[in-house]
Amino acid sequence: MITDMTFxxxxxxxxxxxxxxxDNKVKEFILFILSLLFYxxxxxxxxxxxxxxxxxxxxxxxxxxxxxxxxxxxxLLIIGIxxxxxxxxxxxxxxxxxxxxxLSFIECKxxxxxxxxxxxxxTFKSISYLVDVYKERAKLEVNPIHDALYLSFFAxxxxxxxxxxxxxxxxxxKFDFDLFAEGVYRFLIGFCKKILIANVLSNxxxxxxxxxxxxxxxxYMWLGSICFSLQLFYDFSGYSDMAIGITNMFGYNCPxxxxxxxxxESVSRFWRRWHITLSSWFxxxxxxxxxxxxxxxxxxxxxxxxxxxxxxGIWHGAxxxxxxxxxxxxxxxxVERLLGLxxxxxxxxxxxxxxxxxxxxxxxxxxxxxxxxxxxxLVRIKKMLIFTSNKITDRRTAFLLKxxxxxxxxxxxxxxxxxxxxxxxxxxxxxxxxxxEILSSIIIVGAFIWAISFVVAGQNNPFAYANF
Amino acid sequence: xxGKSSASKKFxxxxxxxxxxxxxxxxxSYQTIDVFLDxxxxxxxxxxxxxxxxxxxxxxxxxxxxxxxxxINGFMAGKLNMHGLYSDMGMYITDDxxxxxxxxxxxxxxxxxxxxxxxxYLEENGINLLYVNEPTKYIDDELFIKEFGxxxxxxxxxDLFLKRIKQEGVNTxxxxxxxxxxxxxxxxxxxxxxxxxxxxxxxxxxxxxADGLNKYCGYNIDTSYFDEDxxxxxxxxxxxxxxxxRKMSLQYVGLDDYTELKPNYKTSFTFEESDGTTYDGxxxxxxxESIYNLDNDVYENGSWHYSYNLKNCINNxxxxxxxxxxxxxxxxxxxxxxxxxxxxxxxxxxxNYERNFNLRDFIIxxxxxxxxxxxxxxxxxxxxxxxxxxxxxxxxx
Numbered sequence: 085m086i087t088d089m090t091f092x093x094x095x096x097x098x099x100x101x102x103x104x105x106x107d108n109k110v111k112e113f114i115l116f117i118l119s120l121l122f123y124x125x126x127x128x129x130x131x132x133x134x135x136x137x138x139x140x141x142x143x144x145x146x147x148x149x150x151x152x153x154x155x156x157x158x159x160l161l162i163i164g165i166x167x168x169x170x171x172x173x174x175x176x177x178x179x180x181x182x183x184x185x186x187l188s189f190i191e192c193k194x195x196x197x198x199x200x201x202x203x204x205x206x207t208f209k210s211i212s213y214l215v216d217v218y219k220e221r222a223k224l225e226v227n228p229i230h231d232a233l234y235l236s237f238f239a240x241x242x243x244x245x246x247x248x249x250x251x252x253x254x255x256x257x258k259f260d261f262d263l264f265a266e267g268v269y270r271f272l273i274g275f276c277k278k279i280l281i282a283n284v285l286s287n288x289x290x291x292x293x294x295x296x297x298x299x300x301x302x303x304y305m306w307l308g309s310i311c312f313s314l315q316l317f318y319d320f321s322g323y324s325d326m327a328i329g330i331t332n333m334f335g336y337n338c339p340x341x342x343x344x345x346x347x348x349e350s351v352s353r354f355w356r357r358w359h360i361t362l363s364s365w366f367x368x369x370x371x372x373x374x375x376x377x378x379x380x381x382x383x384x385x386x387x388x389x390x391x392x393x394x395x396x397g398i399w400h401g402a403x404x405x406x407x408x409x410x411x412x413x414x415x416x417x418x419v420e421r422l423l424g425l426x427x428x429x430x431x432x433x434x435x436x437x438x439x440x441x442x443x444x445x446x447x448x449x450x451x452x453x454x455x456x457x458x459x460x461x462l463v464r465i466k467k468m469l470i471f472t473s474n475k476i477t478d479r480r481t482a483f484l485l486k487x488x489x490x491x492x493x494x495x496x497x498x499x500x501x502x503x504x505x506x507x508x509x510x511x512x513x514x515x516x517x518x519x520x521e522i523l524s525s526i527i528i529v530g531a532f533i534w535a536i537s538f539v540v541a542g543q544n545n546p547f548a549y550a551n552f
Numbered sequence: 553x554x555g556k557s558s559a560s561k562k563f564x565x566x567x568x569x570x571x572x573x574x575x576x577x578x579x580x581s582y583q584t585i586d587v588f589l590d591x592x593x594x595x596x597x598x599x600x601x602x603x604x605x606x607x608x609x610x611x612x613x614x615x616x617x618x619x620x621x622x623x624i625n626g627f628m629a630g631k632l633n634m635h636g637l638y639s640d641m642g643m644y645i646t647d648d649x650x651x652x653x654x655x656x657x658x659x660x661x662x663x664x665x666x667x668x669x670x671x672x673y674l675e676e677n678g679i680n681l682l683y684v685n686e687p688t689k690y691i692d693d694e695l696f697i698k699e700f701g702x703x704x705x706x707x708x709x710x711d712l713f714l715k716r717i718k719q720e721g722v723n724t725x726x727x728x729x730x731x732x733x734x735x736x737x738x739x740x741x742x743x744x745x746x747x748x749x750x751x752x753x754x755x756x757x758x759x760x761x762a763d764g765l766n767k768y769c770g771y772n773i774d775t776s777y778f779d780e781d782x783x784x785x786x787x788x789x790x791x792x793x794x795x796x797x798r799k800m801s802l803q804y805v806g807l808d809d810y811t812e813l814k815p816n817y818k819t820s821f822t823f824e825e826s827d828g829t830t831y832d833g834x835x836x837x838x839x840x841e842s843i844y845n846l847d848n849d850v851y852e853n854g855s856w857h858y859s860y861n862l863k864n865c866i867n868n869x870x871x872x873x874x875x876x877x878x879x880x881x882x883x884x885x886x887x888x889x890x891x892x893x894x895x896x897x898x899x900x901x902x903x904n905y906e907r908n909f910n911l912r913d914f915i916i917x918x919x920x921x922x923x924x925x926x927x928x929x930x931x932x933x934x935x936x937x938x939x940x941x942x943x944x945x946x947x948x949x
Contacts, residue, residue: 089612093575094584100569125588125604128597261565262557268565269557287640480701483636490632521560528564537625540612541801542641 085126086242086326087278087544089536095122096330099238103334108257112229115237115334122238127201134200134236137171140164141210142231145217149224157218164214172207175200180402202241204399208365209235213249215369222249239330243323243549245341246361247331254336267332272532274325279535281498282319283545284491285311288484293454297463301474303481305467309451311488314495316450317345319548320359346499349435350426351416351442362399366392389421390414404458412449578616587611619851626801636700638800644700649805650744651796652689654696654704658933660713663946667925668720670948673912674923680769683717684761684926685710685726686749686882689742710929723768730760743808746794747928748857751813754885755780761886761924762893769922771873773893777817786812786844793850794857802850810856812839815892820868838863838888860884864898865891876920878902878911880945882928902945911948 085091095118102114124131144164151157179194186192200206213235216222224231234252254263292300292308324341331338345358355363367376374388397410419425426438448465455461485492503524510516538544575581587607594601615621629637635645642653671681688706690696696704707728714726731738741753749757759778765771776782790807797805819835843859862884873894877883880901887899898918902911915923927945934942 088608089615090584090608093572093579093615094581094611097572097576097581098585100572124592128592261562265557265561265565268568269561272564272568284637287637476697476701476703478701479697483699483701487634487636521558525560525564529567533621534624534628537621537628540615540618540621541625
């Protein structure tokens with residue numbers, strides 16, 4: 085895990101030293117070996133399968149570039165997609181299928197398969213690599229090690245971002261101090277987001293989502309769901325910042341994955357701000373190939389949306405609540421499309437109300453997402469909608485609000501673009517901007533040390549998206 | 553993407569790299585490489601294998617400036633006035649920096665059955681049994697709801713258990729009754745930063761237990777020997793940090809006070825070591841005063857509570873009585889004091905014994921006339937969790 089102290093103070097210094105002090109020719113090879121080591125630490129059981137999968141995907145990609153006939157290329161593409169998707173389906177969905185067969189009274193045992201590290205992300209990257217090579221969108225580098233590194237790079241293997249082959253560009257022959265400094269800054273920001281906000285708020289959400297139904301009160305459940313919404317944002321965007329930061333530190337570029345998602349104007353636009361690389365992956369490799377929005381038949385557009393959101397739900401987890409969660413977005417986005425929302429709302433107040441309603445909807449969606457199963461998701465939503473009081477948990481709500489007030493306020497404040505706003509306001513005044521830079525640097529250093537103290541004090545949780 | 557980065561970001565990146573390498577060398581990270589290599593060399597990755605989590609935990613616990621980092625964490629938690637940040641470790645803290653823990657509900661069935669069965673066995677062999685309930689740091693479970701909105705069953709479990717064994721005719725002392733009768737503030741009996749009670753509380757409890765021995769077990773102990781004015785007091789202010797406090801940090805909870813108590817009358821004991829060897833001494837033989845060293849680091853220093861040792865002994869000044877205390881760590885400040893007025897007092901803590909240890913044979917062969925079970929009330933229900941360190945405390949077989 086990239087917030088582990090062994091990663092920070094053992095793996096990363098070694099990786100940086102090797103990368104920057106070794107000959108340019110071997111840099112990517114070293115980085116690839118380090119990525120395999122990183123994978124072995126996280127998922128040693130599957131290292132062999134992962135290595136084979138990377139090798140086969142690169143081999144297929146490279147062979148495709150040499151194939152002269154289009155049908156041969158297509159066959160290679162299909163083989164690659166089937167192999168990669170097959171692995172994902174087997175490891176991620178076998179137990180889901182078996183448990184559903186069980187419900188149908190067919191006797192069979194679940195296999196309790198442990199997920200290989202980052203399998204969902206790796207599979208999607210492999211598919212995008214193969215498709216981009218097939219469509220000749222990927223400008224392949226001379227050395228196939230670059231391809232293997234793209235597929236396995238330790239910074240992105242666990243939870244993305246789902247970068248494309250061409251995204252992983254950069255001049256590895258020359259040290260780019262600007263990019264490196266930008267990377268360190270992003271890494272520090274991400275580390276603080278994950279440890280100081282996501283992990284701390286997870287104390288609240290984990291407790292509330294772990295409380296038995298009969299003890300849940302409306303206030304308690306709302307607090308839990310809001311904290312989870314904030315936690316997940318800081319967890320995943322924190323991870324993405326760290327991944328982007330590390331990628332930059334090694335001289336490569338990486339696409340953005342978040343853009344203040346809770347500032348969204350509508351449900352549809354939320355997904356242009358949240359996990360951007362996943363949304364664009366589905367757009368480019370599922371939605372558009374299916375025909376996208378430009379279709380003669382209106383029903384076909386909605387079918388395409390249905391397919392995308394069904395797959396999005398399934399991709400996030402092998403459970404019915406994830407499928408319902410995906411369908412929730414399908415319905416909301418379809419309704420917005422049908423009614424022309426929010427464009428048809430003209431008044432300022434109306435727009436504000438629509439934004440609030442959007443956030444409430446997203447909050448309910450995260451409640452479904454974070455529930456153990458569909459039944460518990462529905463019970464929790466019922467508790468949120470129908471007023472229920474409980475003397476003890478109501479008191480607990482007040483206690484948690486008081487105890488975690490600082491972190492909740494900070495989480496809310498930084499989920500809106502205050503930093504870009506301050507930068508905008510100060511950039512024309514040299515002294516103010518210098519003051520802002522100095523202050524922000526001091527705060528970041530202080531926050532980073534504070535974050536390390538949390539890890540040392542035993543408050544470090546896995547990334548929420550690590551299991552997807 | 554690679555735009556112009558600001559000077560502050562560049563400066564930050566230089567500090568970061570410097571920091572990474574300082575930590576790398578200070579932590580001896582190059583040695584951790586060997587640890588990882590050993591991990592990869594393992595033939596199996598089953599339950600017996602070293603896990604990455606273990607490697608990570610060890611590395612983190614030995615990180616350079618570990619203590620200072622813990623202090624930073626606690627300092628910030630204190631500044632933010634947080635009371636439940638460490639609740640995942642089972643600890644909550646009141647406004648007075650008094651650390652408390654919650655207990656799960658238990659039916660008490662297991663504990664009642666074991667205790668009654670044990671009493672029956674002892675009775676058949678002419679041995680007295682006295683059950684002493686030692687309080688935890690709060691005697692009203694409402695405290696938790698009022699302060700933290702959390703349900704705890706520590707006192708409710710104890711109430712239920714004691715009621716049931718009393719109905720079965722087991723002689724019991726509930727020290728919470730004495731706290732209420734004497735109008736004592738329970739927090740005065742405990743260290744703020746540790747789950748143990750103070751030496752003075754141990755002495756106070758011993759006096760009540762001696763009274764119980766007189767009442768239920770045919771003893772004739774002069775309890776005035778346990779009056780505090782019969783003891784020499786050595787007091788230290790803000791001198792040590794308890795086990796719970798070490799996890800929450802010195803900066804968060806501050807230091808605890810400590811009082812050492814030693815009788816002001818002459819004592820003579822013959823102590824028996826675990827290997828069977830004996831030696832003579834006085835009450836000082838119970839107390840390891842080397843722990844009371846203010847120059848020692850409060851995190852590294854041993855727990856001051858454990859400066860009083862459990863030692864099997866014979867009081868050469870008293871002719872009668874042979875008592876076995878089946879206790880817990882609270883007994884560190886009971887057994888030495890009870891030994892002052894009973895010929896022979898031994899103490900065992902069941903969790904420290906192997907499963908094949910036969911308690912009943914041991915009691916018969918050692919010819920005890922009385923057995924005291926003296927447990928902190930959070931032992932009730934520990935058997936519900938097979939992973940609990942106290943799982944075996946009520947296994948009186």
